[in-house]
Amino acid sequence: DSGLMWFRRDLRVIDNAALCLALAACRQLHCVFVFDRDILDTLPRADRRVEFIRASLCELDVALGQLSGKAGVGLIVRHAVASEEIVTLAKTLQVQAVFAAHDYEPQALARDARVRGALAHVGIVLHTCKDHVIFENREILSKTGTPYGVFTPYKNTWLATVTPQHLRHHDATPVAQALVPRPEGLQQPVPTLAAIGFEKTNLSQLKIPTGASGGARLFEDFFERMDSYHETRDLPAVKGPSYLGVHLRFGTVSVRQLAATALQRQIQGSRGAAVWLGELIWRDFYFSILANFPHVAQGAFKPEYDAIKWEHGKHADSLFQAWCEGRTGYPLVDAAMAQINQTGYMHNRLRMVAGSFLVKDLGIDWRWGEKYFARHLNDFDLAANNGGWQWVSSSGCDAQPYFRIFNPVTQSEKFDADGKFIRRYLPQLARLPSKVIHAPWTAQALELQMEGVTLGQNYPAPIVAHAAARALTLQRYAVVKKHQ
Numbered sequence: 001d002s003g004l005m006w007f008r009r010d011l012r013v014i015d016n017a018a019l020c021l022a023l024a025a026c027r028q029l030h031c032v033f034v035f036d037r038d039i040l041d042t043l044p045r046a047d048r049r050v051e052f053i054r055a056s057l058c059e060l061d062v063a064l065g066q067l068s069g070k071a072g073v074g075l076i077v078r079h080a081v082a083s084e085e086i087v088t089l090a091k092t093l094q095v096q097a098v099f100a101a102h103d104y105e106p107q108a109l110a111r112d113a114r115v116r117g118a119l120a121h122v123g124i125v126l127h128t129c130k131d132h133v134i135f136e137n138r139e140i141l142s143k144t145g146t147p148y149g150v151f152t153p154y155k156n157t158w159l160a161t162v163t164p165q166h167l168r169h170h171d172a173t174p175v176a177q178a179l180v181p182r183p184e185g186l187q188q189p190v191p192t193l194a195a196i197g198f199e200k201t202n203l204s205q206l207k208i209p210t211g212a213s214g215g216a217r218l219f220e221d222f223f224e225r226m227d228s229y230h231e232t233r234d235l236p237a238v239k240g241p242s243y244l245g246v247h248l249r250f251g252t253v254s255v256r257q258l259a260a261t262a263l264q265r266q267i268q269g270s271r272g273a274a275v276w277l278g279e280l281i282w283r284d285f286y287f288s289i290l291a292n293f294p295h296v297a298q299g300a301f302k303p304e305y306d307a308i309k310w311e312h313g314k315h316a317d318s319l320f321q322a323w324c325e326g327r328t329g330y331p332l333v334d335a336a337m338a339q340i341n342q343t344g345y346m347h348n349r350l351r352m353v354a355g356s357f358l359v360k361d362l363g364i365d366w367r368w369g370e371k372y373f374a375r376h377l378n379d380f381d382l383a384a385n386n387g388g389w390q391w392v393s394s395s396g397c398d399a400q401p402y403f404r405i406f407n408p409v410t411q412s413e414k415f416d417a418d419g420k421f422i423r424r425y426l427p428q429l430a431r432l433p434s435k436v437i438h439a440p441w442t443a444q445a446l447e448l449q450m451e452g453v454t455l456g457q458n459y460p461a462p463i464v465a466h467a468a469a470r471a472l473t474l475q476r477y478a479v480v481k482k483h484q
């Protein structure tokens with residue numbers, strides 16, 4: 001039998017569940033990736049993620065050849081509407097089945113349903129399997145058989161359920177002989193960025209390593225730091241987290257491999273590993289929330305939060321613009337926004353601080369922030385991003401209670417005490433002493449000027465006063481209580 005392996009967000013050959021399933025099921029297997037015009041056409045012309053994917057495909061192409069040991073084996077790469085192209089290609093190649101890993105985003109589910117239907121029409125089967133998470137949808141349920149809406153019991157059940165079998169490595173080597181050379185007419189190399197209508201970004205200057213080799217390198221590096229993760233992860237100026245988000249997003253690392261390593265280390269007594277494994281469980285949790293409560297993609301997890309009246313009109317637009325461009329006058333928030341704008345990454349602590357500031361200091365609808373992050377984060381994932389924003393706005397499962405409002409200055413003093421992160425991203429404030437860098441407006445104008453800062457000129461005065469904004473937010477959220 002012959003088949004077609006459709007790579008999507010699993011751009012690796014190592015420990016790839018769908019690839020192994022396909023290889024084991026077929027005597028002849030072709031591999032394809034489609035730059036999906038349905039997605040690409042909506043993006044700005046310079047997008048680090050497209051560049052990341054392209055570089056990772058070049059590596060995947062070579063890895064498939066090496067895995068097979070045969071000349072001419074590689075990845076067929078197309079630039080088209082995926083839901084149509086896969087059907088066309090499956091017919092051209094005369095395969096009996098198409099294989100892919102599950103993708104849980106609503107648009108992807110709709111696409112896969114279309115493909116499944118169109119393929120079935122011509123007698124071809126679409127086989128999909130789990131690869132992207134350890135447990136999906138309804139695998140972790142409460143005793144009454146319902147999905148969890150709160151993290152801690154979910155996590156406890158996750159930990160009680162997981163076995164080595166769930167984290168098993170899928171080895172493609174013994175079945176790799178099924179890979180066949182690309183047929184004539186489909187042997188083109190991976191297209192250049194320009195060929196798919198995109199421009200180069202600063203991805204290589206940022207030294208973000210791409211492909212499975214990049215993911216492996218980052219994980220090796222993080223492994224050395226894993227034991228201290230619980231102490232360093234909240235400090236944005238410190239190299240604490242793994243930076244693996246983008247690799248998890250595009251499947252250039254296997255989440256099973258990460259979880260297996262962390263679990264083993266946790267069993268050996270590592271506190272850092274336990275906390276980090278907890279983050280991977282948050283990731284599974286949000287995928288299951290999106291699958292079981294799909295309304296979160298549009299509105300609040302807790303519907304009573306949809307009654308909140310957010311700021312709107314010109315004033316709201318200008319506050320939002322200031323936030324996007326890092327001109328709020330709150331240094332930690334502005335440095336965080338500079339980080340996402342310049343690099344496509346934002347430290348987790350800062351996602352919470354900047355997010356909270358947008359929603360609870362500026363009174364802007366969390367969905368505006370969600371959309372902005374979706375466009376700019378290299379590791380953007382609908383499930384985690386939505387979960388994060390709903391947490392920040394208190395509307396989500398297991399969210400921050402609404403009356404707990406981050407103070408952007410206190411957060412700054414606590415997590416960036418020396419202002420090291422602020423100085424890195426806001427060089428105009430670099431000379432300010434640590435005692436004023438978190439809230440420059442509290443210093444004398446002369447003191448600021450001596451260090452090269454003039455508020456309103458080379459750094460903005462605060463666009464809102466936190467205490468007043470806090471009071472307004474509590475009023476705004478009072479409507480929630482009425483609906484409860």
Ligand code: FAD
Pocket residue numbers: 233241242243244245246248279280282283284286346347348349351352355373377379380381382384385386387388389391392
């Ligand atoms: P590490 O600290 O090394 O964590 C390892 C991995 O665990 C991450 O790569 C990620 O896959 C997962 N993870 C960690 N924290 C969370 C979490 N709270 N929820 C779900 N998964 C988590 N994460 C995304 O992957 N994509 C997003 O679009 C995203 N948007 C967010 C928006 C907001 C407002 C907030 C508060 C958080 C968001 N997160 C998102 C979660 C978290 O901030 C990032 O996963 C993390 O900062 C990525 O950096 P890292 O790979 O160095 O993380």
